[in-house]
Amino acid sequence: MITRWPLAEVQNEMSRLQSEMNRLLSREGNGIVSTVRSYPPMNLWEDGDSYLVEAEIPGMELDEIEIFVDGGDQLTVMGERKSPEIETGAWHRQERGFGNFKRTITLPSNVDSERVAGVLKNGVLTVFLPKPEAVKPRKIKVKAH
Secondary structure, three states: OOOOOOHHHHHHHHHHHHHHHHHHHOOOOOOOOOOOOOOOOEEEEEOOOEEEEEEEOOOOOHHHEEEEEEOOOEEEEEEEEOOOOOOOOOOOOOOOOOEEEEEEEEOOOOOOHHHOEEEEEOOEEEEEEEOOHHHOOOOOOOOOO
16 A cells, blocks of 8 residues: 655655754754764874874863873873853854863774873864884895895
């Protein structure tokens, strides 16, 4: 048996679904931003000697950020983004999240935690995570006899 929906009912249902998706992906009525994505967004890549992680943290100062390496292969970036104070006027839209954050990612292998360094430039935190000598690629010299 085939059920046919009138076009008006299909349009109403599509409109309802769109409204629900907009509600879920936007600021909730209580002023809390929905946590659909992890914060801060991070990129991770490696070169021959180290892993590099970039984290987007606009509007923050270096003293507001903490970086930890746990267990040799866990990088944690944490801090607090403070909401800007407005002395006069009222908010009409507030899409940027504020408050405490903590993001932990697992690295592909252990790193030398004594040599980890971070640089904050233009709202992007770059963390340099050197590989220990034991996991660095080594070129083997082959001799012919």
